[in-house]
Amino acid sequence: MKVDLVVKNARIVTPRGIFEGGVAVEGGVIVALAKDPNLPAGDRVIDAGGKHILPGVLDGHAHTYLPPETPSTGTRAAAKGGVTTLLEMPGTQMGCFNPAEFEKKRDLFKATSHVDFCIHAGCASGYPDGNLTAMYKQGATGFKFFISSAGPKWPQTLDGEVLERFAEIGEFGGLALIHSENDAILRDNLKRLQAAGRRDYGAHLEHRPPISEIESGQRMITFLKATDCRGMLVHTSLPEVVHDAHRARLDGVKILLETCPQYLYLTDEDVVKNGPWNKFAPPARGKEDKEAMRRMLADGRIDSVATDHAPYSKERKQEGLNDMFAAPNGMPGIETFVHLMLNGVNEGWITLECLAAVMAENPARIYGIYPKKGTLTPGADADMVICDMKKETKIRNDDQITACGWTPYDGMTVKGAPVMSIIRGEVAMEEGAVRFKEGSGTFVPRQGSL
Incomplete structure (x- = not known):
């Protein structure tokens, strides 16, 4: 079995614990979570370098x-x-x-x-x-x-x-x-x-x-x-x-x-x-x-x-x-x-x-969009955020891309940063550079409720 994407060498974070391994993605959906040796081959492979992965x-x-x-x-x-x-x-x-x-x-x-x-x-x-x-x-x-x-x-x-x-x-x-x-x-x-x-x-x-x-x-x-x-x-x-x-x-x-x-x-x-x-x-x-x-x-x-x-x-x-x-x-x-x-x-x-x-x-x-969103489990959309918990960032007004161009946290140094986000199996952001274009996002209607 070969899948579209494999993210390996990661620390997978869930509300119930953290485990080492990776995620396999096919057709924009998570198909498996496993220890690295048990992951399928992938057309694309992302090595998370031991970093933590949060659900989207x-x-x-x-x-x-x-x-x-x-x-x-x-x-x-x-x-x-x-x-x-x-x-x-x-x-x-x-x-x-x-x-x-x-x-x-x-x-x-x-x-x-x-x-x-x-x-x-x-x-x-x-x-x-x-x-x-x-x-x-x-x-x-x-x-x-x-x-x-x-x-x-x-x-x-x-x-x-x-x-x-x-x-x-x-x-x-x-x-x-x-x-x-x-x-x-x-x-x-x-x-x-x-x-x-x-x-x-x-x-x-x-x-x-x-x-x-x-x-x-x-x-x-x-x-x-x-x-x-x-x-x-x-x-x-x-x-x-x-x-x-x-x-x-x-x-x-x-x-x-x-x-x-x-x-x-x-x-x-x-x-x-x-x-x-x-x-x-x-x-x-x-x-x-x-x-x-x-x-x-x-x-x-x-x-x-x-x-x-x-x-x-x-x-x-x-x-x-x-x-x-x-x-x-x-x-x-x-x-x-x-x-x-x-x-x-x-x-x-x-x-x-x-x-x-x-x-x-x-x-x-x-909001009634689980388990399509919000979880790293098979069948969910392959949305995830790779986080570098050691990376320090000084927040600055000049670095903001929101149209207002300022932040109340200007000058504050924080430790821990999202370094890559993946939406439906595609890289949306890498090291702060936005890869998704206008119109890449999809509408997610409510499907149920808590």
């Missing part, structure tokens, strides 16, 4: 349709950073609120994506019953809700409508993706701070205090229970929210949790120091919160880690240098995602096995 990395939360970023530039940055499947989250520029918008967005990504992709839909006010059901049938992997205001381009769903839409999602077995902050608290705090003439960087932290995220999370848990809906609290920043979610799971609530590297690396001190460059929502929290979130991710209490890649331009961010409220919330993250998480392994606060769970298998299961 998923970014379950990225906004690449956010000028100056485009799906082409954003997915190219994803490929450079070692991401093999991107799940595009709707934003205010392209909300994806109905079947026609879903089809338009899917077709745009088909023409321009450098990696495989899924499409999350958005839930905004004013759309008819059955609208979310129709997009679920089109393959939508989740439905984004803003519990606080997202601005005029995203008609806000208030509590009554949230309950109605959760009930609809519960009926067809989908997934609500919930930006959970208390709108009234945010609105009143903003009014008070601006009336007091506050423009300083710390005002952002006072605008969005922990109680806003905690209360809203508790309310959403109650709503999910009442409607028997499955939901994920995205970009979770606080250990209190994690505790509340786990108590709810014991009560049968279908609640999942996502966090992001910014909550594992940055703190409120960084916000006060760097202002708009570290402005995102919910904001970075205290050092103790950061350490607790690291522990909770490592011990399995947080299901997934994703980027919330929101790459606003330098010009937009600089609007907040003299008035923090003038800058938009969001920052780039997809290009540094894998580097930062591998660095966490070298720092000792997470394991490679945990990364295989929270960056690959868990999100693939949650």
Whole structure:
């Protein structure tokens, strides 16, 4: 037997352990994992040189349709950073609120994506019953809700409508993706701070205090229970929210949790120091919160880690240098995602096995694309990331290929790097050089759910 591709001399990482051997690929699909002497011959052979291989990395939360970023530039940055499947989250520029918008967005990504992709839909006010059901049938992997205001381009769903839409999602077995902050608290705090003439960087932290995220999370848990809906609290920043979610799971609530590297690396001190460059929502929290979130991710209490890649331009961010409220919330993250998480392994606060769970298998299961994605097992797509755990990288603005051209981690040195990614048996990235062209990525519709 001879196969298309053999990757040998590797350390294969799974959530359940690490073993030495290799992977055999035929027709873009994994056909065998074995010790090197037991691997079949291959038309192409890649010697991993003893490096670790992770399952293909998923970014379950990225906004690449956010000028100056485009799906082409954003997915190219994803490929450079070692991401093999991107799940595009709707934003205010392209909300994806109905079947026609879903089809338009899917077709745009088909023409321009450098990696495989899924499409999350958005839930905004004013759309008819059955609208979310129709997009679920089109393959939508989740439905984004803003519990606080997202601005005029995203008609806000208030509590009554949230309950109605959760009930609809519960009926067809989908997934609500919930930006959970208390709108009234945010609105009143903003009014008070601006009336007091506050423009300083710390005002952002006072605008969005922990109680806003905690209360809203508790309310959403109650709503999910009442409607028997499955939901994920995205970009979770606080250990209190994690505790509340786990108590709810014991009560049968279908609640999942996502966090992001910014909550594992940055703190409120960084916000006060760097202002708009570290402005995102919910904001970075205290050092103790950061350490607790690291522990909770490592011990399995947080299901997934994703980027919330929101790459606003330098010009937009600089609007907040003299008035923090003038800058938009969001920052780039997809290009540094894998580097930062591998660095966490070298720092000792997470394991490679945990990364295989929270960056690959868990999100693939949650979004209904497992076992096609997220696993190194026979029958799965041959998606994998070869990682050099000894390689050091100094992150620099000038090296970023995301269209915004900056990173909040500028000047930071990290240890551990993705040096090659393979998507469906083809090399997509090698030593930071993107090999996949525009349109090389394929649409991955939801196939099931956890």
